[in-house]
Amino acid sequence: MTQIGTKCVQAGYRPQNGEPRQIPIIQSTTFRYESSAAMGKLFDLEASGYFYSRLQNPTADTVAAKICELEGGTAAMLTSSGQAANFFAVFNICSAGDHVVASSAIYGGTFNLFAVTMKRMGIEFTFVKPDCSDEELEAAFQPNTKAVFGETVANPALAVLDIERFAQVAHSHGVPLIIDNTFPTPVNCRPFEWGADIVTHSTTKYMDGHGSQVGGAIVDSGKFDWTAQSEKFPGLTTPDASYHGIVYVEKFGQGGAFITKCVAQLMRDFGASPAPMNAFLLNFGLESLHLRMKRHCENAQKVAEFLEARPEVAWVNYAGLKSSPYYELAQKYMPNGTCGVVSFGLVGGRDAAEVFMSKLQIAQIATHVADARTCVLHPANATHRQLSEAELEACGVGADLIRLSCGIEDADDLIADLAQALETK
Numbered sequence: 001m002t003q004i005g006t007k008c009v010q011a012g013y014r015p016q017n018g019e020p021r022q023i024p025i026i027q028s029t030t031f032r033y034e035s036s037a038a039m040g041k042l043f044d045l046e047a048s049g050y051f052y053s054r055l056q057n058p059t060a061d062t063v064a065a066k067i068c069e070l071e072g073g074t075a076a077m078l079t080s081s082g083q084a085a086n087f088f089a090v091f092n093i094c095s096a097g098d099h100v101v102a103s104s105a106i107y108g109g110t111f112n113l114f115a116v117t118m119k120r121m122g123i124e125f126t127f128v129k130p131d132c133s134d135e136e137l138e139a140a141f142q143p144n145t146k147a148v149f150g151e152t153v154a155n156p157a158l159a160v161l162d163i164e165r166f167a168q169v170a171h172s173h174g175v176p177l178i179i180d181n182t183f184p185t186p187v188n189c190r191p192f193e194w195g196a197d198i199v200t201h202s203t204t205k206y207m208d209g210h211g212s213q214v215g216g217a218i219v220d221s222g223k224f225d226w227t228a229q230s231e232k233f234p235g236l237t238t239p240d241a242s243y244h245g246i247v248y249v250e251k252f253g254q255g256g257a258f259i260t261k262c263v264a265q266l267m268r269d270f271g272a273s274p275a276p277m278n279a280f281l282l283n284f285g286l287e288s289l290h291l292r293m294k295r296h297c298e299n300a301q302k303v304a305e306f307l308e309a310r311p312e313v314a315w316v317n318y319a320g321l322k323s324s325p326y327y328e329l330a331q332k333y334m335p336n337g338t339c340g341v342v343s344f345g346l347v348g349g350r351d352a353a354e355v356f357m358s359k360l361q362i363a364q365i366a367t368h369v370a371d372a373r374t375c376v377l378h379p380a381n382a383t384h385r386q387l388s389e390a391e392l393e394a395c396g397v398g399a400d401l402i403r404l405s406c407g408i409e410d411a412d413d414l415i416a417d418l419a420q421a422l423e424t425k
């Protein structure tokens with residue numbers, strides 16, 4: 001199995017003789033063992049197996065294995081949301097007193113998690129623009145920096161990150177690059193091929209694609225050598241007192257240490273585990289991901305070109321447009337397309353956006369993106385409502401910004417819908 005489409009359909013699960021062709025939903029909290037001794041080995045991480053679905057569940061692991069193959073990683077886990085995935089990915093290697101360099105163009109929920117909630121836990125973040133100069137990026141590092149974080153294609157700013165450049169700088173400081181690859185999905189970009197070390201996802205978006213479950217995933221490339229500067233990552237390179245002193249990198253190797261520690265400590269203690277049924281629904285989405293991503297991108301490209309040619313439209317941001325400052329980077333990292341999300345502003349600004357959106361018939365107003373059904377959102381009046389005009393500008397989400405998530409309907413219908421909404425006054 002070498003091609004991404006085949007992996008979307010079949011990776012992660014290979015039924016044996018007489019076993020179900022569809023992945024089984026193991027809707028069970030617990031698993032039975034013949035002796036306490038056998039179960040004890042699981043609790044000691046001496047043997048692998050399931051004992052309680054707060055930590056691990058076979059259905060979730062089957063789907064995680066598929067995502068692992070799609071990204072080209074060595075180990076993966078599902079979480080109950082994208083928020084949990086990003087929190088775990090960072091908290092797995094950072095403690096109070098540590099510091100992280102993050103792109104400022106990231107999902108608002110992640111920004112809040114980092115800048116407010118994790119700051120309260122004693123972890124500091126320095127935010128840099130994704131297109132900052134090398135000097136600015138260098139200047140963001142501190143002796144206690146433990147990771148660099150960014151999004152391949154930022155939601156909703158749609159900035160494209162120069163993954164290779166960020167990976168090189170992170171590695172020169174002895175720390176991993178964590179990439180949230182939610183928008184392009186591994187169908188359009190595989191960050192490990194460009195030097196990223198850990199990849200996260202909100203599987204709620206394109207991976208599910210049908211708006212049916214909230215979920216997340218974390219994948220390890222297995223390429224980061226935690227022992228090279230082992231004093232930076234004591235959680236992986238020194239004994240874990242909560243598991244009789246095992247050392248994760250020694251026991252599970254470079255390819256398994258990060259995810260094993262994340263499950264054994266963070267899932268155990270925080271319990272952000274996905275429901276088996278949700279993992280099953282996610283797998284449904286994954287089976288058609290390669291077909292849907294192609295259509296999302298085709299539709300978004302046509303819609304972006306249509307909008308750019310209209311006099312009522314002040315500006316359009318889509319990395320597939322030659323006018324986009326991210327066009328070159330998108331060609332390099334995502335030659336088959338970035339995602340289905342287009343942002344734009346109308347000549348009439350904030351007020352015109354409200355009128356326009358109320359006229360749309362096919363595109364529906366929803367706090368969601370990356371769905372089979374086209375949806376539209378005015379962040380200044382919804383997700384970013386609390387922010388002042390100045391704060392909106394600072395995070396790259398102007399008061400006039402309309403975020404249009406192109407679904408997999410027919411492009412002609414989407415364009416006709418946009419045209420009638422632009423024309424009716």
Ligand SMILES: *Cc1c(COP(=O)(O)O)cnc(C)c1O
Nearest residue numbers: 081082083107155182202204215
């Ligand atoms: C939605 C989103 C998240 C958060 O994921 P949830 O599944 O909503 O918790 C994180 N990162 C990106 C890029 C997102 O779009």
